[in-house]
Amino acid sequence: MKTAITPTRTENFSEWYQNLIVAADLAENAPVRGCMTIKPYGWAIWELMREQMDKRIKAAGVQNANFPLLIPIAYFNREAEHVAGFAKEAAVVTHYRLKMIDGKLQPDPDAELTEPYVIRPTSETIIGEAMSRWVQSWRDLPMKLNQWVNVMRWEMRPRMFLRTSEFNWQEGHNVFATHEDANADAKKMHKMYADYMRDVLAAPVIAGEKTPEERFAGADHTYTVEQIMQDGKALQAGTSHDLGQHFAKSFNIQYLGTDGKLQYAWTTSWGTSTRMMGGLFMIHSDDDGLVLPPAVAPYQIVIIPIVREENTDALNKYAEDLGEKLRELDLRVLVDTTDMRAPDKMWKWIKRGVPLRVEIGAREMENNSVTITRRDLGKESKQTVSVDELLKTAPDLMKQMQREMYERALARQQSQIHDVATLADLEQELERGTTGFFRIKYDLTLNAEFDGLIEKYKISRRCLDANDPSFVYVAKSY
Amino acid sequence: MKTAITPTRTENFSEWYQNLIVAADLAENAPVRGCMTIKPYGWAIWELMREQMDKRIKAAGVQNANFPLLIPIAYFNREAEHVAGFAKEAAVVTHYRLKMIDGKLQPDPDAELTEPYVIRPTSETIIGEAMSRWVQSWRDLPMKLNQWVNVMRWEMRPRMFLRTSEFNWQEGHNVFATHEDANADAKKMHKMYADYMRDVLAAPVIAGEKTPEERFAGADHTYTVEQIMQDGKALQAGTSHDLGQHFAKSFNIQYLGTDGKLQYAWTTSWGTSTRMMGGLFMIHSDDDGLVLPPAVAPYQIVIIPIVREENTDALNKYAEDLGEKLRELDLRVLVDTTDMRAPDKMWKWIKRGVPLRVEIGAREMENNSVTITRRDLGKESKQTVSVDELLKTAPDLMKQMQREMYERALARQQSQIHDVATLADLEQELERGTTGFFRIKYDLTLNAEFDGLIEKYKISRRCLDANDPSFVYVAKSY
Numbered sequence: 001m002k003t004a005i006t007p008t009r010t011e012n013f014s015e016w017y018q019n020l021i022v023a024a025d026l027a028e029n030a031p032v033r034g035c036m037t038i039k040p041y042g043w044a045i046w047e048l049m050r051e052q053m054d055k056r057i058k059a060a061g062v063q064n065a066n067f068p069l070l071i072p073i074a075y076f077n078r079e080a081e082h083v084a085g086f087a088k089e090a091a092v093v094t095h096y097r098l099k100m101i102d103g104k105l106q107p108d109p110d111a112e113l114t115e116p117y118v119i120r121p122t123s124e125t126i127i128g129e130a131m132s133r134w135v136q137s138w139r140d141l142p143m144k145l146n147q148w149v150n151v152m153r154w155e156m157r158p159r160m161f162l163r164t165s166e167f168n169w170q171e172g173h174n175v176f177a178t179h180e181d182a183n184a185d186a187k188k189m190h191k192m193y194a195d196y197m198r199d200v201l202a203a204p205v206i207a208g209e210k211t212p213e214e215r216f217a218g219a220d221h222t223y224t225v226e227q228i229m230q231d232g233k234a235l236q237a238g239t240s241h242d243l244g245q246h247f248a249k250s251f252n253i254q255y256l257g258t259d260g261k262l263q264y265a266w267t268t269s270w271g272t273s274t275r276m277m278g279g280l281f282m283i284h285s286d287d288d289g290l291v292l293p294p295a296v297a298p299y300q301i302v303i304i305p306i307v308r309e310e311n312t313d314a315l316n317k318y319a320e321d322l323g324e325k326l327r328e329l330d331l332r333v334l335v336d337t338t339d340m341r342a343p344d345k346m347w348k349w350i351k352r353g354v355p356l357r358v359e360i361g362a363r364e365m366e367n368n369s370v371t372i373t374r375r376d377l378g379k380e381s382k383q384t385v386s387v388d389e390l391l392k393t394a395p396d397l398m399k400q401m402q403r404e405m406y407e408r409a410l411a412r413q414q415s416q417i418h419d420v421a422t423l424a425d426l427e428q429e430l431e432r433g434t435t436g437f438f439r440i441k442y443d444l445t446l447n448a449e450f451d452g453l454i455e456k457y458k459i460s461r462r463c464l465d466a467n468d469p470s471f472v473y474v475a476k477s478y
Numbered sequence: 479m480k481t482a483i484t485p486t487r488t489e490n491f492s493e494w495y496q497n498l499i500v501a502a503d504l505a506e507n508a509p510v511r512g513c514m515t516i517k518p519y520g521w522a523i524w525e526l527m528r529e530q531m532d533k534r535i536k537a538a539g540v541q542n543a544n545f546p547l548l549i550p551i552a553y554f555n556r557e558a559e560h561v562a563g564f565a566k567e568a569a570v571v572t573h574y575r576l577k578m579i580d581g582k583l584q585p586d587p588d589a590e591l592t593e594p595y596v597i598r599p600t601s602e603t604i605i606g607e608a609m610s611r612w613v614q615s616w617r618d619l620p621m622k623l624n625q626w627v628n629v630m631r632w633e634m635r636p637r638m639f640l641r642t643s644e645f646n647w648q649e650g651h652n653v654f655a656t657h658e659d660a661n662a663d664a665k666k667m668h669k670m671y672a673d674y675m676r677d678v679l680a681a682p683v684i685a686g687e688k689t690p691e692e693r694f695a696g697a698d699h700t701y702t703v704e705q706i707m708q709d710g711k712a713l714q715a716g717t718s719h720d721l722g723q724h725f726a727k728s729f730n731i732q733y734l735g736t737d738g739k740l741q742y743a744w745t746t747s748w749g750t751s752t753r754m755m756g757g758l759f760m761i762h763s764d765d766d767g768l769v770l771p772p773a774v775a776p777y778q779i780v781i782i783p784i785v786r787e788e789n790t791d792a793l794n795k796y797a798e799d800l801g802e803k804l805r806e807l808d809l810r811v812l813v814d815t816t817d818m819r820a821p822d823k824m825w826k827w828i829k830r831g832v833p834l835r836v837e838i839g840a841r842e843m844e845n846n847s848v849t850i851t852r853r854d855l856g857k858e859s860k861q862t863v864s865v866d867e868l869l870k871t872a873p874d875l876m877k878q879m880q881r882e883m884y885e886r887a888l889a890r891q892q893s894q895i896h897d898v899a900t901l902a903d904l905e906q907e908l909e910r911g912t913t914g915f916f917r918i919k920y921d922l923t924l925n926a927e928f929d930g931l932i933e934k935y936k937i938s939r940r941c942l943d944a945n946d947p948s949f950v951y952v953a954k955s956y
Contacts, residue, residue, distance in 0.1 A: 030546040030604075031553070032595060037608055040541035040623065047542065063518035064525065068508040069547075069597075069628055069644050070569075073576065075509070077583045087576040091548075092585045094572045096632040098551065098565040098596065105555045107570045107594055116585055117510060118576065119547075119597075126508075130515055145518065150547055150628065154574040166547050 003287035004351050013231040017282060021160055023351045024290040026281075034158035034165030038274070041352060044298035046168070046274060050148065052200045052295065053170065053272065056192055062144040062172055067126050069149070070117035075125040079250040082124065085217025089154040091119040091165075119152040124218065124243070124269055127173045128251030135265055137256040138177055142185070146172040161278030162235065162478045169273030175253060175265045182266035183221065183242045189270040190223035190240040197237060201280050202293035202405040203227055204413045205237065208463035211442065211472060216269075220244035226462045226473065228416045229282040232435025234462045234477035237279050240270035278478070283409050284376075290353030291376050293405050294398040299334040301326055301394065302349040306342045306361040318365050322358070322387065329395050350375065355401055358390070376405055417473075423449050426474065430457045435476075439465060442472040481765035482829050491709040495760060499638055501829045502768040504759075512636035512643030516752070519830060522776035524646070524752060528626065530678045530773065531648065531750065534670055540622040540650055545604050547627070548595035553603040556728040560602065563695025567632040569597040569643070597630040602696065602721070602747055605651045606729030613743060615734040616655055620663070624650040639756030640713065640956045647751030653731060653743045660744035661699065661720045667748040668701035668718040675715060679758050680771035680884040681705055682891045683715065686941035689920065689950060694747075698722035704940045704951065706894045707760040710913025712940045712955035715757050718748035756956070761887050762854075768831030769854050771883050772876040777812040779804055779872065780832040781848075784820045784839040796843050800836075800865060807873050828853065833879055836868070854883055895951075901927050904952065908935045913954075917943060920950040 005023055009016045021027055026042035029035075038046065054064075070093060077083050097111035120126065127145065135143055148170045155165040172189060176182040190207060197203040210222040219241040227235045247253070248264040255265050284291040294300045303326075305319040316337045323335040334354070336345050342359075349357060359371040370390055374381040385393075416436030420426045426438055430453070438459075444450065445461055453459060458476055465471040483501055487494045499505055504520035507513075516524065532542075548571060555561050575589035598604065605623065613621055626648045633643040650667060654660040668685060675681040688700040697719040705713045725731070726742040733743050762769040772778045781804075783797040794815045801813040812832070814823050820837075827835060837849040848868055852859040863871075894914030898904045904916055908931070922928065923939055931937060936954055943949040 028608075031550060031607060032546045032548045032604075035546040035548065037546065038544040040543045043543045044541070046544075063522070065518045065521045066516040066524075066646065068510045068513040068515065069630070070510045070513065072509060073583050076576075083576075083583065087578075087583065090574070090576045091571050092573040092576060093569050093597070094585055095570040095594075096568070098554075098561075098568045098570060100565075105551050105561065105565065107572055116573075119571070126510075129509060130506075152547070168544065 004289050004347060005287050008287040009230055013229075016287070018160070020281060020285055020289060024281075024353060026277075026290075027160055029160070032165070034155040036158075036160050036164050036166075041298060042277070045280075045292070045296055046277060048296045048298065049200065049276065049280075050170075053196055054148070056196055057146050057170065057172065060144070060189065060192060061142075062146045062174070064147060065145050066147055066149070067120075067123050067130065069120055071120050071123070071126050073116055073118060075129060076118050078125065079218050079246055081246070082218040082250075086121045086153070090121060091152045091154055093117045093119065120149075121151055121153045122269070122271070123147070123149075123151075123171055124173065124247050124267075125251070128247040128253060128267070131173070131175055131265075131267075132252045132254070135175055135253055135255050138258050141177045141255060141265065142174055142181065144172070144174040144185075146170055159278075159478070161281070162275055164274075167273050167275065169271050172268075172270040174268045174270075175248075176267070177255065177257070177265065179242075179244065179266045182244075182268050186221065186223060186240045186242040186268040186270065189268070190225070190238075193225050193238040193240065193270075193272060197225060197227070197276070198406060200293075200295045201276065201283075202295070202402055202409060203237070203279060203283050204406065204410040206413075206417075206437065206463065206473060208466040208473070209469065210239075210463055211445075211461045214461055214463075216241045218243060218246045220246070224463050226437075226475075227279045227283060228413050228437060228475075229279070229478070230412070231282075232416050232437075232476070234437065234460075234473075234475040235275070235279045235282070236462075236477065237276050238270075238272035241268060243267045243269060284405060285353065286378075288378070289351030291405070292353035292355060293402050294355045295402055297353065297355050298332065299349075299354050300331050300398055301333045301356045301358055302354040303333065303335045303358045303360065304342055304345050304349070305335070305337065306359055308362065311362055311365075315360065315362065315365055319360055322360070322370070325391055326394060329391070331394060331398065355398065356394070374401060376401055376408075423447065423453065427453060427457075430459070437462065437473045437475045439471050439473055442470055445472055445474065482767050482825060483765050486765040487708055491707075494765070496638070498759060498763055498767060502759075502831060504755075504768075505638055507638070510643070512633040514636075514638050514642050514644075519776060520755070523758075523770070523774055524755060526774045526776065527678065527754065527758075528648075531674055532626070534674055535624050535648065535650065538622070538667065538670060539620075540624045540652070542625060543623050544625055544627070545598075545601050545608065547598055549598050549601070549604050551594055551596060553607060554596050556603065557696050557724055559724070560696040564599045564631070568599060569630045569632055571595045571597065598627075599629055599631045600747070600749070601625070601627075601629075601649055602651065602725050602745075603729070606725045606731060606745070609651070609653055609743075609745070610730045610732070613653055613731055613733050616736050619655045619733060619743065620652055620659065622650070622652040622663075624648055637756075637956065639759070640753055642752075645751050645753065647749050650746075650748040652746045652748075653726075654745070655733065655735065655743065657720075657722065657744045660722075660746050664699065664701060664718045664720040664746040664748065667746070668703070668716075671703050671716040671718065671748075671750060675703060675705070675754070676884060678771070678773045679754065679761075680773070680880055680887060681715070681757060681761050682884065682888040684891075684895075684915065684941065684951060686944040686951070687947065688717075688941055689923075689939045692939055692941075694719045696721060696724045698724070702941050704915075704953075705757045705761060706891050706915060706953075707757070707956070708890070709760075710894050710915075710954070712915065712938075712951075712953040713753070713757045713760070714940075714955065715754050716748075716750035719746060721745045721747060762883060763831065764856075766856070767829030769883070770831035770833060772833045772880050775831065775833050776810060777827075777832050778809050778876055779811045779834045779836055780827040781811065781813045781836045781838065782820055782823050782827070783813070783815065784837055786840065789840055789843075793838065793840065793843055797838055800838070800848070803869055804872060807869070809872060809876065833876065834872070852879060854879055854886075901925065901931065905931060905935075908937070915940065915951045915953045917949050917951055920948055923950055923952065
């Protein structure tokens, strides 16, 4: 069977993914090493994702703010683990002027910074410095801040959405009076991420704590939401860190307690990024292109009038009217009256993953009916319904599709988790090409043999099993 | 009379502005030269401004996208005027790794970029390169793109919101088939800015074309919206550029016309930034702090329960209930039940410019009444009204305040424009300390004497009079 995307997922998942991005017009590689340009259709998806995440962030009592892009090297250096984690991928600003020298535009040697700046890879340090001034007494706590910004981590093996040198994200930074409060809040934001991915992205997650080996640079505990892509590989889709007093001590975030004593605060940080888009695409899409859950689809419904020369105006008008009625139901609707051929329009919107396609030809117009096809179920779902029926059921249908997409993704995820009892069993599964997550006793992965498997099969510990932390999930990952 | 902000506007406008920003908790200087941190209250204002601008941008048929932060120097260099305009303030990334050398963290000499990058000061070049690939035929035109991003222009004399090395903005970039279309659209976006400032910021503008001396680096025409601050100085609040074929030719943006011929396209760009916030603050605020138009006030109404020990819970609950009812009218309401003293709360929210203050004491609760005070009119407007009356009138009152703030600002602006017939008259006015805009024959400002006045009084040509382009507005500016 011919598919819109070649190769198919089973033929070559990695190439399929690259071609999917082109076919759905989501993004392209930028002329800057490791960076991407997110095209309008891709960015419209991100805007919907961001808007719904932002609501949940604000509902959690967090305020948005905006901190500088550049970080003085000295700040960066104050927390030892942190600098060790990020120094190797730091983009460094060393000059503040360009000059034409020997006919070539280059950094002006007379405008070299005495203290270079790093483009933020994350903002614990610069926000920690501000918090040391903003937090004075227990009355100021908890303080919960977030910013939606771009960050940069120089990337040697970039992959669109999943791993790019520059990426867009939200980074939350909270301060608390006690470790108990901080830890509880790190877990709360972790749960918020898991709920968001379930409800908005229709994406199931495996939520758990990272093992010490995989923690964020400078954290006491890192809680992660891991997703399983259709090829069985893991994607770390979001993390929430209990930073203990690492940053409070490095940046002197102290508060006067109710007991009148000055003491160090406890901080957390939590982040999700455009990387989630990669997960969204690799969880739901198929060999014909993108499949979007209605909650993040720029257009939830596309109406395609199948016109002939003699009825073009009337049919287009009929389609526009129907679009207007659907929009009144708070649905995002596109009526495609461009002069492309109807089959080309159809394939364009299939590839872009619009949840519901509505086709109207001369006969449908006459009968006050439409032919609808669900993107997630494909042509088997094609049926003709009356316009009244469509108007009555469309909002609920969106909810139903959202739910069913989640359920299918969940069933697939469950089929991709395998229990293994020993390292030998694990190796046997990897050797025979079994894909997915492997659940194994955590202490087994501390044996020296496990390092050999990491090396040989490029696997890693994803997170501890939340129900039984003596087990850990192990997988290949993006 | 004691004022919340000292010095007052008349005593020292520049210091008043700095202190206003502190008093209203809007922002602070960052530990990065020339950069600022926008605090939660300031950022909440920006989010409201951005949201309402974004709606207008989308209504104009523009799509948002996201282009990289870094620009290869070679790109930057392709348009001669453009590089001349921005090379002197470019932040340059030269290394992609840090290394500890002699106990000091510094750029790793082994990780020097062969081709350094510039942090975007604006994105005509990198977007131009993309458009050269995205635009193929007349069917692709017009193409209208916008991005909301941070940019960087190294600033030697920074001033919060008005002039910072890093700032947040929207930059629109449109491509057209003809110069006529491009020019008309540059004017359309220029008008969109003026309308937005009037309707959303309650800020009148002087809208007109820049003289050739003041054009954007690489533009054929620059259309500007200029605002007059309370001290009479000009603020350039937004610009829209007709770029002719400068960038189309430098970046090879060509399209196949309906005539089958390949030809260069015509481009525009248009931008507004967090600088508008500085204008908003300096147009409306007074000696007691910020005065916000309801359309961009994070809280349009603050309810302050004036509690005594015996009625704290009951009164707070009563206030919360009223707050809920007002929120149901789509108003942004804060009920301040913190344990500060009522007068401190009152002054806190006066300084932060909340449009309407609602006070409720024991007697008011008993009578089902409230005492309301408009921030823009001050204590003279204080009156007691029934709760029913408040609920009935509050939404309209917001519209009325928005309108009246605009009208007052417009009247003030008109009083700050002065006609002068000769350069000698202009000098006389400047010499006697007259502030504001001076309207004078444009050709007079082309005389050599005018250069002397520019130098001596730090004035500049702001824009041509839209009603009579033989006249130009001249003023000191931010």
